[in-house]
Amino acid sequence: MNSQVNVAVMIGSGVPTGMQIQGKRVCWVVLVNGERRGTAFATRGEALECQAAWRELLQRGYAA
Known part of the structure; x- marks a missing residue:
């Protein structure tokens, strides 16, 4: 299967409460086959790093 x-x-009310309290109004999340995995990230760069890690895991045969 190709994952x-x-x-x-995520913008506005989709941002986790803890991040909203810190003044964040936007965050990024990683989706694997349409399901959110892990935490919300404050920067797109962090989310892209996580995305790369997931791709690596899946290429090595990890079943999502």
Whole structure:
């Protein structure tokens, strides 16, 4: 199976409460086959790093 690993942006009320308290109004999440995996990230760069790690795991045969 070919897994999809995407980065999605969350805006406004989709941002976790803890991040909203810190003044964040946007965050990024990693989706594996459409399901959120892990935490919300404060920067797109962090989410892209996580995306790369997931792709590596999946290429090595890890079942999502």
